Amino acid sequence: MEIIRADKNTQKQIFESLSAIDKLCVGAEGWSAESFKSEAAKDNGIVLYTVENGNITGLICGFFAADEAEITSVAVSPEHRRKGFAAALMEEYFRTLPDVVESIFLEVRESNSAAIGLYQKFGFQKISLRKNFYSFPDENAVVMQKLLNKEG
Numbered sequence: 001m002e003i004i005r006a007d008k009n010t011q012k013q014i015f016e017s018l019s020a021i022d023k024l025c026v027g028a029e030g031w032s033a034e035s036f037k038s039e040a041a042k043d044n045g046i047v048l049y050t051v052e053n054g055n056i057t058g059l060i061c062g063f064f065a066a067d068e069a070e071i072t073s074v075a076v077s078p079e080h081r082r083k084g085f086a087a088a089l090m091e092e093y094f095r096t097l098p099d100v101v102e103s104i105f106l107e108v109r110e111s112n113s114a115a116i117g118l119y120q121k122f123g124f125q126k127i128s129l130r131k132n133f134y135s136f137p138d139e140n141a142v143v144m145q146k147l148l149n150k151e152g
């Protein structure tokens, strides 16, 4: 497995593949190719994707500002799940963040036990609930935070 960071020079076709995976995984809320491109082109945007045997299998997307970061999307193609792709993407995301970042936030659907399991495995804790944050279907969001240990 290879992990690649997309940037402003990444081919359009890659962003189209990322959008297709995101929409397959989360439905209408999935990002467009233009949204992925715009995030990847920002200095504080992070768009990483996994490649296995020439195929894009998963992605993670987020951004940072001052001492905080956010993960906005994690998605792995259904046929490639439970093989460690999301775990590898999370680890690379943490490595990519600047040293000044002290905490990472994200929101996840309350019923999404796979994603919540993934985040808890990496030390994210539930800190609050946003009532009816999601639509189609309406659902609460769990807000999770991971504190990065900057000591030694």
Ligand SMILES: CC(C)(COP(=O)(O)OP(=O)(O)OC[C@H]1O[C@@H](n2cnc3c(N)ncnc32)[C@H](O)[C@@H]1OP(=O)(O)O)[C@@H](O)C(=O)NCCC(=O)NCCS
Pocket (backbone or CB within 6 Å): 025, 026, 058, 073, 074, 075, 076, 077, 080, 081, 082, 083, 084, 085, 086, 087, 088, 107, 108, 109, 112, 113, 114, 115, 117, 118, 119, 121
């Ligand atoms: C959540 C998702 C990204 C996990 O991807 P994945 O590549 O299958 O995950 P990994 O194989 O790297 O698993 C890493 C850990 O995540 C957790 N996990 C993954 N799938 C899980 C499941 N179905 N149920 C419970 N925990 C799960 C486990 O802790 C797992 O560690 P383990 O294998 O040692 O038990 C994937 O299921 C997905 O794309 N879901 C749809 C999109 C989505 O919901 N994204 C999150 C939106 S906020």
